[in-house]
Amino acid sequence: MVFCVEADMTAGNPTLGDRLGDVLSERTLTPPGGRALPINYILGGHSAGGHFASVVGARLVTKGYPDLKGAILFDGVASDGFTANLQAISASGSRPVLQISARPSLTNLFNNAFEALASLGADFVGIQLVWTRYALGVAPTGGSCHIDAEGENTDIIGIIGAGCTPDDTQVDRLREFGATWARDLATGIRTATHWCADARNLDTCGREIKRLVDRTLPLAALVRNS
Template identity: 65%
Template structure:
């Protein structure tokens, strides 16, 4: 296996997360209310429709954007935005997943520390089948939870609540460079259910804004053979990977100045395309019970067991990617 030592760096760097938490907090500042801007503005697709329609639970309405396939959806995927961001920043990623036949929903709500209170409310509403999609579309029975950064923590908490309620249609999680807060490990363990439900992540290079991949400890504690991939680095200086992937690759062309300033990097079109390919393929597999072998490894420690798409990224010198392990 080529360049094995750099691939161990993310887990080593993750141990530094506690020391840089205060720095990251200064970077992003106080959490403003999530933007009320309509994610569906300017949306166009021949196979899906974007609709802004709130989710109402117990008389309280929560702003939400929906991506609806023209036909019958194979599943519902929560695709939640990050801290101080909004659903409009994940428009392209949501579209890519919806075009694989899934219904996608994103809540325009505060995601500070994963917003555990709201996660419980939404988890209960989904378990009770009390969420009503717009345009008369039926609510799918298969659920996948997913999200970016702090939204990834929110998604894990929603999944945990579904698992606690015994909802049989929970199929797993697909996360985009999640940033863990208190309770993240327990939430992922509940979603995974001993490996019976896949939990998969697409990570960026280690940085202050993702607390140096502080989600990796929870992901590797699941004991699964494959929990995702860290996208490529463009160079290694003094043994430390840099360049290449960015924390906001999931936002891609939908990001803005605040996103770039907070992440201290700009999305790369190639990395964004890779992220959306993995995310949409994994989501479709979870919803339909299939497995696109090219996008997984049987054993993350053995490159020879990886499918062609993963292997094309990890079995090279530079740029370098790695399965999360």
């Protein structure tokens, strides 16, 4: 079951995040059609919504909810309290917190979420989808866009704000990794092709990550955990 929030996500909207964390922890949220609310929760969010997800997760931890399985962020942008929120969710690396990042840009505040991710003490915190080509054989350019997470559902406001349009190759990769990780968090397994045992050593990474993190283009990178 997927629960989506449509609201102002400026600075992660901590007031709403705390309220949602409360109703999820107290299990007073009622799905439509008489369906049961799932027990296991996985959090996700794009851009400022990534910070919102961190607020909800930290609130669930504070309330003692036992079945939070982790978080997957899509080029999350950090605001005040982001590091502490992710640390609460991660619980010293025992609960997965993962991010699929775009190339550095003004829109994602030049990957300002990386410092928080690196503080978690986890062996693997995600991947960065980066470049499509080299300009004059030297400087990598193009590639992933902050709104790749929106894909075909983006609009002119998103395109103007991001200064780029979703890249089909990167959109497909983002969806593949996001869906695989979400399934893994829900089931407690690890699809070896999409994880690293230790992000400091590419040899410990699975086939699909190695396929991205090499010297071919589009070039990707690991989000470093230390």
